[in-house]
Amino acid sequence: MPLSTPNDPGAPAGRTESYDLVVVGAGPAGLAGAVAAAERGLSVALLDGDAQLGGQFYRHPAPGLGAAAPEALHHGWAAFDALRRRWEGSGGVHLPQHHVWTVAGERAATPGAGADGASWVVHAVTGPDGDDERSVAVRGRAVLLATGAAERHLPFPGWTLPGVIGAGGAQAMLKSGLVLPGGRVVVAGSGPLLLAVASSMVTAGARVPALVEASGYLGYARRPDVLATGPGKLVEAAGLVTRLLGRGARPYPRHAVVRAHGTERVEAVTVARLDGDWRPVPGTERRVPCDAVAVGHGLVPRIDLATALGCETRRTVDGAVALVVDPAQRTSVPGLWSAGETAGVGGALLAMTEGELAGTAVAARLRGVSVARPSARTRSLLRTRARLRAFADLMAAAHRPGDGWPAWLDDDTEVCRCEEVTAGRIGEAVEDLGAGDARTVKLLTRAGMGWCQGRVCGPAVACLATRGGRGAEQRPLPASPERRSPAVPVRLSTLAALDPDPGED
Amino acid sequence: MPTRHPTAASDVIVVGAGMIGAACAYYASRAGLSVTVLDRGPVAGGTTGAGEGNLLVSDKEPGPELDLALLSHRLWLELAPALRAEAEFEPKGGLVVASDETRLDALRRFAKAQGDAGVVTVEIPGDRLHDLEPRLAEGLAGAFHYPQDAQVQPALAASHLLRAAGARLRLGEEVTALLTGPDGAVRGVRTANGSRLHAPRVVNAAGTWGGAFARLAGTELPVLPRRGFVLVTEPLPRLVRHKVYAADYVADVASDSAALQTSAVVEGTPAGPVLIGATRERVGFDRTPSTEALRRLALGAARLFPVLAGVRVMRAYAGFRPYLPDHLPAIGPDPRVPGLLHACGHEGAGIGLAPATGLLVSRFLTGTAPGLDIRPFRPERFSPELLGETA
Amino acid sequence: MTRNIPYTVRLQPGENMPRRLGRSTDPRPPAPLSLVDARPGPPVEFTFDGRALTALPGQSLAAALWAAGITSWRTTRGGGRPRGAFCGIGQCFDCLITVNGRPNRRACLVPAAPGDVVTTQEGHGRAALDPQ
Incomplete structure (x- = not known):
């Protein structure tokens, strides 16, 4: 029996449906959490911007495309399929195409207050891109934020040319739309995702003339200690490389794409060898013709909803900002749980592990069950999590961007794609005006003030901002996570039509 | 570019690199004083960076705040055109x-x-x-x-005023103590990294945190x-x-x-x-x-x-x-701590009132007549027992 | 909301290759459609800047435009430079496009619908609001 049913009479009046648990994000972490909670008797709403379950990792073609074998583009599809079936039998409510823009805390006095006295209203806009007229609010006694990750980008001259796309973006477009950005796709950047992307591109029929990896390519795979902790069969990556080579993909370890050429779209790239700090080594440049570039430097957690609520964060090994969670996946804000990439990027298996831990913990909390003696299953999940987190940290360290990457920027390289702010202008703000952090650079240059609100340029701007300049002889400025609210754009009319708060008059 | 002499003494230390601190530094510097500006965070990191940049007379009823706003309006127009342009000054009305x-x-x-x-x-x-x-x-x-209503981009306004001031800028450096002499008079500040910066005058331009700084300095301001x-x-x-x-x-x-x-x-x-x-x-x-x-x-x-x-x-x-409780800023010397001046508590009007505030502070620092009735802005006005002594 | 791009690479080539690919004698790599054994429904007809195009049912506008060899459908506010899809997951807003007169739609998220009139978005896409 759910502890409270949707629309229970105890809930405040209005159109807001109430659940025990509201899960934001239907990827591996959110889905696993929703399943665990629903199977333990909680009423669960699972919100996601996409039309289908799966998140980015298990992104798959729309039903209209009639893909009989979506697993051909996926790894571990069976695990997802099993989880999806369990969810469908759990009685939980899936709210697809719901883009959550804010999570608002309610007063502890609210009837039906949930875990730790908190109660939450999760606000979403609807439609494929959140532009439909209808907006929705659901109330939860607990909230699980499983908002995943986004790709980290380091700008380079020409990266704004059409045809230069995110490596994850190329993968996503292929997984959902069954399309390629061109016939010859240079895959570049850093991180294990690149291998998967190159493999997908080749499998789907593209040529990969260059596979460019800034770190020591597969260096970690040669370390037996790392391999021993590795969750997957990393050694098979070597087999993959061999196969990519067979398809004409040329690997460029310790190289970077330092320039994209073209006028209306990308026609070629310059690849250069990097020194240990990722500075291009003069004289090593070579030009590689291509139709597209799929580029990315690993992933960074997406935690806008959490930081807006003041959740505590930590700096990860590779310089990203992730949420601090306890062994039960609780954030520092009572009543808010988080699982998966938000707590530190670590892959789908870790996300599912954490999701299950979170769903189990929420159920125990709301049902008042003591967790002093965790079950055998929980203990096993905790061990898996520890092992995968350790492995993720090793991977993150191996692919941490080198300090010298800004050497491949020109003064006129656009760093902020939305507001077209160049590296030169950011340099002026840092050198002449005393900006020493991303927020101040933003205030002085508009870098990060456009449509994406710095979600793309933020990590790069933060690097550029802390490199020196006026006042730099002092100790480093305290880093605080950027608060970005709303998490997605919302129409003014949607805000104007929110239910009035009677307590505010 | 400012000169960098971390250990050198200056005539005045301004605590706060927001718009008010920038204006204080600018006018003090124009009056011939050497200025050091300290902030525990970045430039424009507090209220300055969160505002819209209002230079308004329209919302002010006749009284001391309007007088300050009208003076500020004149001062904005007297600033160098290049500085106005860099601050994105717009006389939009x-x-x-x-x-x-x-x-x-x-x-x-x-x-x-x-x-x-x-x-x-x-x-x-x-x-x-x-x-x-x-x-x-x-x-x-x-x-x-x-x-007369106008707008600036406040972070740009503050940072370009600071640059024009030529002040020594020390960012990410929190003041941990006010240094005073045996007579109780200000001698400078100590900062979190252990530096001792010397100056006979310290200006509290810490904005929303001005009350906390006042307490640190051994006085009181209910911001x-x-x-x-x-x-x-x-x-x-x-x-x-x-x-x-x-x-x-x-x-x-x-x-x-x-x-x-x-x-x-x-x-x-x-x-x-x-x-x-x-x-x-x-x-x-x-x-x-x-x-x-x-x-x-x-x-x-x-x-x-x-x-x-x-x-x-x-x-x-x-x-x-x-x-502040009466919705007016505190501008001027604090009689309780000789050498300490306050320039904070401007509520939502700080960007607009900054030039007038900076000018008044520079006149206090140089001992020039303020040219405006400053009694409504006296920092000690919330401690009635002190008013008699200084009225 | 979930953005779980794969991180840990656990490739198992034999297991994940479609049967057709397993044959090393096949000289042509398969197109993405045959890879997942797709049998799409009837195509969706729409226009882009007046040009008649088709999308497979369920494909995003960005995917349909890519399939037609089109990689840019927006010009920037400042420099008037061409842009198209970049992040592919609705995060970067680079792929903004005007659909049936409504600007600022994310082409990587919005599916093509029959009869859509899709146009390149110039700058902010809100020229219609300009009182001048």
Whole structure:
């Protein structure tokens, strides 16, 4: 029996449906959490911007495309399929195409207050891109934020040319739309995702003339200690490389794409060898013709909803900002749980592990069950999590961007794609005006003030901002996570039509 | 570029690298003093970076704050044109609209009094409103145009004033103690990294944290935060030309300035987004989003400019206005700590009032006559037992 | 909301290759459609800047435009430079496009619908609001 049913009479009046648990994000972490909670008797709403379950990792073609074998583009599809079936039998409510823009805390006095006295209203806009007229609010006694990750980008001259796309973006477009950005796709950047992307591109029929990896390519795979902790069969990556080579993909370890050429779209790239700090080594440049570039430097957690609520964060090994969670996946804000990439990027298996831990913990909390003696299953999940987190940290360290990457920027390289702010202008703000952090650079240059609100340029701007300049002889400025609210754009009319708060008059 | 002599003494240390601190540094430097500016965070990291950059006379009733605003208005126009351009100074003018005849009458009386105090006001009849603001809602009774109202981009204004001041800038460095001599007079400050910076005068320009700094300095100033939210829309063509707000806001000002709550104030920016302010709440330093504040702002803005209903809000953020109980800033020397001056508590008007504040502070520092009745701004006015001694 | 791009690479080539690919004698790599054994429904017809195009049912506008060899459908506000899809997951807003007169739609998220009139978005896409 759910502890409270949707629309229970105890809930405040209005159109807001109430659940025990509201899960934001239907990827591996959110889905696993929703399943665990629903199977333990909680009423669960699972919100996601996409039309289908799966998140980015298990992104798959729309039903209209009639893909009989979506697993051909996926790894571990069976695990997802099993989880999806369990969810469908759990009685939980899936709210697809719901883009959550804010999570608002309610007063502890609210009837039906949930875990730790908190109660939450999760606000979403609807439609494929959140532009439909209808907006929705659901109330939860607990909230699980499983908002995943986004790709980290380091700008380079020409990266704004059409045809230069995110490596994850190329993968996503292929997984959902069954399309390629061109016939010859240079895959570049850093991180294990690149291998998967190159493999997908080749499998789907593209040529990969260059596979460019800034770190020591597969260096970690040669370390037996790392391999021993590795969750997957990393050694098979070597087999993959061999196969990519067979398809004409040329690997460029310790190289970077330092320039994209073209006028209306990308026609070629310059690849250069990097020194240990990722500075291009003069004289090593070579030009590689291509139709597209799929580029990315690993992933960074997406935690806008959490930081807006003041959740505590930590700096990860590779310089990203992730949420601090306890062994039960609780954030520092009572009543808010988080699982998966938000707590530190670590892959789908870790996300599912954490999701299950979170769903189990929420159920125990709301049902008042003591967790002093965790079950055998929980203990096993905790061990898996520890092992995968350790492995993720090793991977993150191996692919941490080198300090010298800004050497491949020109003064006129656009760093902020939305507001077209160049590296030169950011340099002026840092050198002449005393900006020493991303927020101040933003205030002085508009870098990060456009449509994406710095979600793309933020990590790069933060690097550029802390490199020196006026006042730099002092100790480093305290880093605080950027608060970005709303998490997605919302129409003014949607805000104007929110239910009035009677307590505010 | 500023000179860098971390250990050298200066004539004055300004604590706070926001707009007020920048203006204090600028005018002190122009008066021939050597200045060091310290901030525990970055430039414009507090209220300055969270505001819209209002230089307003329109919302002020006749009195000491309006006098300060009018002086500031003149000073903005006296700044070098290059500096004004870098601060994105826009003499856009304000438009205060009245929805009905009753409100228009109240606005007329208010504007008349302002006019007597030196504010330029022009009544715009309801049928001419669209000449000034083509996208304004239909059916409004009328408005008053305030050509002296202007806008700057506050973070740019503060950082370029600081650069023009040529002050030594020490960022990310928190003051941990005020250094005083045996007579209790200021000798400088100690900072978190152990540095001892010497100066016979210290200016508290710590904004919302000015009360905390006053306590650190062994005195008292009841500065409290008053939260405000601002909505930022997607980039748009210039469909809002002035700073536009409803007369209810003014009526509130005229009757009881403490009762201001949530009149929407709408304006365009050179970069494209429309900014919508301004709520006022006393909730401490809580930045978590308030959907009720967003609802009220959105509703108010869409009533003034129905065309905005369909555009999207990209960002909503909170800032904290530093306010004092009588809603006037504290400007001037603190008789309790010789050598300490205050320049904080400007609530939502700090960007506009900064030049006048900086000029007054520089006159105190140099012993020049302030040229304005400064009694309403005395920092010790909240400690009645002290007023007798210094009145 | 979930953005779980794969991180840990656990490639198992034999297991994940479609049967057809397993044959090393096949000289042509398969197109993405045959890879997942797709049998799409009837195509969706729409126009882009007046040009008649088709999308497979369920494909995003960005995917349909890519399939037609089109990689840019927006010009920037400042420099008037061409842009198209970048992040592919709705995060970067680079792929903004005007659909049936409504600007600022994310082409990587919005599916093509029959009869859609899709146009390149110039700058902010809100010229219609300009009072001048």
